[in-house]
Amino acid sequence: MTAAVADAHDHHDDHGPAKGIGRWLFSTNHKDIGTMYLVFSLIMFFIGGAMAMVIRSELAIPGLQFVHPEFFNQMTTMHALIMVFGAVMPAFVGLANWMIPLMIGAPDMALPRMNNWSFWILPVAFGILLSTLFMPGGAPAGGWTMYPPLILQTGDAFPFLIFSVHLMGLSSIMGAINVIVTIINMRAPDMSLLKMPMFVWTWLITAYLLIAVMPVLAGAVTMLLTDQFFGTSFFLAAGGGDPVMFQHIFWFFGHPEVYIMILPAFGVVSEIIPTFSRKPLFGHDSMVYAASCIAFLSFIVWAHHMFTVGMPLTGQLFFMFATMLIAVPTGVKIFNWVATMWRGAMTFETPMLFSLAFVFLFTIGGFSGLMLAIAPADVQYHDTYFVVAHFHYVLVPGSVFAIMAGAYYWLPKWTGHMYNETLGKAHFWASTIFVNITFFPMHFLGLAAMPRRIPDYSTQYADFNTVASIGAIGFGLSQLLFVWVLLTSKKGEKATAEVWDNPPGLEWTVPSPAPYHTFETPPKLNESHGFH
Amino acid sequence: MTTHTDERYYVPHGSHWPAVGSLGLLFMMVGVSNWLNGAGAGFYIMLTGLAIIVFMITGWFAAVIGESEGGLYNAQVDKSFRQGMFWFIFSEVMFFAAFFGALFYARNMAIPWLGGESNNFFTNLLLWEGYESTWPSNGPGNMGGDYEAMPPFGLPLINTALLLTSSITLTIAHHALIAGKRAQVTAFLAMTFLLGFIFIFLQGFEYVEAYQHLNLKLTSGIYGSTFFMLTGFHGLHVTIGAIMLTIIWFRVLKGHFSAEKHFAFEAVAWYWHFVDVVWIALYVFVYWM
Numbered sequence: 001m002t003a004a005v006a007d008a009h010d011h012h013d014d015h016g017p018a019k020g021i022g023r024w025l026f027s028t029n030h031k032d033i034g035t036m037y038l039v040f041s042l043i044m045f046f047i048g049g050a051m052a053m054v055i056r057s058e059l060a061i062p063g064l065q066f067v068h069p070e071f072f073n074q075m076t077t078m079h080a081l082i083m084v085f086g087a088v089m090p091a092f093v094g095l096a097n098w099m100i101p102l103m104i105g106a107p108d109m110a111l112p113r114m115n116n117w118s119f120w121i122l123p124v125a126f127g128i129l130l131s132t133l134f135m136p137g138g139a140p141a142g143g144w145t146m147y148p149p150l151i152l153q154t155g156d157a158f159p160f161l162i163f164s165v166h167l168m169g170l171s172s173i174m175g176a177i178n179v180i181v182t183i184i185n186m187r188a189p190d191m192s193l194l195k196m197p198m199f200v201w202t203w204l205i206t207a208y209l210l211i212a213v214m215p216v217l218a219g220a221v222t223m224l225l226t227d228q229f230f231g232t233s234f235f236l237a238a239g240g241g242d243p244v245m246f247q248h249i250f251w252f253f254g255h256p257e258v259y260i261m262i263l264p265a266f267g268v269v270s271e272i273i274p275t276f277s278r279k280p281l282f283g284h285d286s287m288v289y290a291a292s293c294i295a296f297l298s299f300i301v302w303a304h305h306m307f308t309v310g311m312p313l314t315g316q317l318f319f320m321f322a323t324m325l326i327a328v329p330t331g332v333k334i335f336n337w338v339a340t341m342w343r344g345a346m347t348f349e350t351p352m353l354f355s356l357a358f359v360f361l362f363t364i365g366g367f368s369g370l371m372l373a374i375a376p377a378d379v380q381y382h383d384t385y386f387v388v389a390h391f392h393y394v395l396v397p398g399s400v401f402a403i404m405a406g407a408y409y410w411l412p413k414w415t416g417h418m419y420n421e422t423l424g425k426a427h428f429w430a431s432t433i434f435v436n437i438t439f440f441p442m443h444f445l446g447l448a449a450m451p452r453r454i455p456d457y458s459t460q461y462a463d464f465n466t467v468a469s470i471g472a473i474g475f476g477l478s479q480l481l482f483v484w485v486l487l488t489s490k491k492g493e494k495a496t497a498e499v500w501d502n503p504p505g506l507e508w509t510v511p512s513p514a515p516y517h518t519f520e521t522p523p524k525l526n527e528s529h530g531f532h
Numbered sequence: 533m534t535t536h537t538d539e540r541y542y543v544p545h546g547s548h549w550p551a552v553g554s555l556g557l558l559f560m561m562v563g564v565s566n567w568l569n570g571a572g573a574g575f576y577i578m579l580t581g582l583a584i585i586v587f588m589i590t591g592w593f594a595a596v597i598g599e600s601e602g603g604l605y606n607a608q609v610d611k612s613f614r615q616g617m618f619w620f621i622f623s624e625v626m627f628f629a630a631f632f633g634a635l636f637y638a639r640n641m642a643i644p645w646l647g648g649e650s651n652n653f654f655t656n657l658l659l660w661e662g663y664e665s666t667w668p669s670n671g672p673g674n675m676g677g678d679y680e681a682m683p684p685f686g687l688p689l690i691n692t693a694l695l696l697t698s699s700i701t702l703t704i705a706h707h708a709l710i711a712g713k714r715a716q717v718t719a720f721l722a723m724t725f726l727l728g729f730i731f732i733f734l735q736g737f738e739y740v741e742a743y744q745h746l747n748l749k750l751t752s753g754i755y756g757s758t759f760f761m762l763t764g765f766h767g768l769h770v771t772i773g774a775i776m777l778t779i780i781w782f783r784v785l786k787g788h789f790s791a792e793k794h795f796a797f798e799a800v801a802w803y804w805h806f807v808d809v810v811w812i813a814l815y816v817f818v819y820w821m
Binding site (some may be wrong): 018020025026027028046072106107108110111112113114116117120121123127128144148156159160163164166167170173176177178180181184185186211212213215216219220223225226229230231232233234236237238239240241242244245248249252312517519520521522 | 541543544545546547548549550553554557558561562564565568569592608610613615616617620622623624626627628629630631633634637638641642643645646650658659669670671672673674676700722749750751753754755756757758760761
């Protein structure tokens with residue numbers, strides 16, 4: 001029996017993908033699983049985007065026009081849950097799956113079967129979550145932050161919401177364990193930790209954050225569940241609990257979660273800017289330390305999301321100063337990107353354009369974040385459209401643009417063909433213009449005190465809302481250009497192994513498209529790959 | 533027997549177990565949600581899901597054990613498994629941290645504030661007049677009615693002794709495995725999981741005692757909530773750990789594991805020590821202080 005097992009194994013490495021649905025359902029191949037993650041996140045991006053269209057249509061002019069207020073609230077809640085857990089996070093896991101083994105010279109992820117399970121939990125989780133739209137009482141409408149006691153008024157959807165969040169957590173934790181183990185254990189023998197590419201570094205830190213905080217979210221929603229169905233008093237003042245306690249536990253997860261969505265974006269941009277500046281990344285090691293600092297600080301700033309709910313003055317001061325401290329390592333990163341470009345022989349292909357827009361627009365989101373960090377000022381901004389503007393600036397032209405940049409950058413490596421550069425540039429310019437038309441006016445709305453999560457508003461907010469809605473619909477339509485790019489991605493000229501002009505990294509040493517199995521034996525690093 | 537050297541990487545072939553696991557999770561989650569919503573069929577859908585999950589776990593582990601015993605795994609795979617287990621346990625630690633966090637917050641913040649401390653004089657006066665903060669507490673609403681707290685010296689102390697002893701017997705078994713004394717491994721491993729099962733039995737006895745004589749229930753305000761959720765999740769982990777130890781015991785009887793290679797044994801041992809450490813924190817913060 002032993003011999004038979006060993007025999008079967010010896011041959012399997014040589015053949016290509018399995019036939020039919022089994023290739024995807026039973027896959028242990030990091031490239032196939034990465035592709036599934038990316039396609040899944042794109043589908044979720046459009047479902048969540050459709051919900052955003054409902055929101056912006058309703059808000060285009062004052063008054064109630066298209067949907068009931070209850071349904072509007074369901075849309076804001078589901079839009080956030082789907083975009084955070086269904087679009088942005090899986091997209092980065094997809095990029096990690098595809099690129100980390102290629103970048104560190106590993107044959108696959110360290111635990112390939114668990115990798116497969118991490119992905120296949122997601123369709124279950126989001127199938128359950130989306131099914132709540134058709135239940136009595138509708139989908140959850142209490143906001144993605146699920147604050148009690150409001151969220152406890154959810155109808156039949158309530159337990160489905162809780163368990164779908166559990167499943168998302170399960171998937172993320174297993175995915176993160178896989179990333180860490182792959183990076184620590186599967187690197188090419190002479191790739192020391194500080195020789196690792198930045199994308200690998202930022203994902204290592206992100207994975208650590210995921211394992212640390214997703215279980216805390218699981219704990220928080222479990223307490224909601226037992227409060228609702230089993231008579232516990234975690235969030236009930238009459239029983240000695242406190243609804244504010246949920247907010248503390250939730251944001252202990254929620255703030256690191258913010259960095260979970262942006263650190264891999266930093267990594268992607270740190271890969272792209274050196275390539276198109278034709279210079280090595282400025283201050284590689286300081287980038288590593290900065291990312292580590294950001295990760296550490298992310299654990300001790302959570303209550304800046306809750307300055308207005310009531311907390312001791314010392315608490316407000318601590319969380320305010322700790323939050324503003326994050327600007328230091330983030331500043332290190334921004335300046336390092338700029339220094340990388342300084343006197344570089346720059347060209348502006350689509351991935352570079354998205355990366356440049358990222359640096360510029362993410363910084364705007366960072367600055368509005370600093371404004372929100374100032375506790376006395378936050379009392380004015382809290383729960384207004386200023387907050388909506390802030391986190392959309394860091395998430396859309398931040399995380400989403402970085403995902404787009406990464407997709408364009410590595411697409412030729414995945415498909416073996418150059419994408420249509422003209423279409424790519426059109427996609428970039430349309431996205432960049434419309435994203436600003438959508439979210440920039442929201443700063444003004446927020447400063448004028450328009451509250452978030454409302455289907456109707458006072459008439460003085462009318463014009464800026466119309467502008468934002470026009471921008472949103474334009475941004476939504478622009479993303480169809482990306483689908484067009486993907487559909488025509490195999491029609492372009494054949495890509496070389498290097499694809500770009502002497503880019504750094506091991507992923508460019510394998511042919512394009514990357515063969516089904518790569519690095520079956522550990523590679524040797526040399527200077528031509530950017531390693532010294 | 534070893535067909536692989538470390539120069540060549542090992543990548544396992546495809547497996548249908550993850551997909552089976554996802555199907556099981558689908559049934560279980562949809563079932564339990566329907567059940568909680570009051571739909572009778574939900575319970576049976578949940579059981580179906582649970583059965584699929586048990587089937588998946590059995591089949592998946594059987595496949596991996598077969599491959600391991602077949603000599604497919606090289607030292608690098610062993611290392612990946614070890615690191616994976618370490619991070620899994622870390623995630624479990626953080627899960628318990630959420631509930632310990634709730635306990636500390638309630639004791640040090642929520643309860644004193646309800647009693648009027650800090651700037652909450654009027655909260656106390658207008659909402660909960662006459663409520664004085666103490667611990668343990670079922671809150672100003674006296675949720676679940678009058679109750680008695682679980683005394684720390686008695687059953688819980690015996691349980692502490694049982695779990696600590698079981699960690700020692702497990703370590704003796706581990707050293708015996710490395711020294712190649714198989715009979716000693718079997719004996720001390722058996723002692724370990726028996727101590728674990730006795731712990732669970734006594735914990736169940738304590739729950740009956742709490743419900744029948746102390747009127748201490750899950751619904752007894754924040755004290756009841758934190759008491760039962762922390763000890764309950766811990767008990768669940770002891771149960772899982774004891775079952776895993778039992779399976780390891782059967783594998784030892786079948787002649788699995790060598791002095792050099794016994795990842796599964798060590799993984800379960802780590803898990804058991806983790807459960808032990810959580811108990812010590814529990815005993816100190818839930819029962820004693």
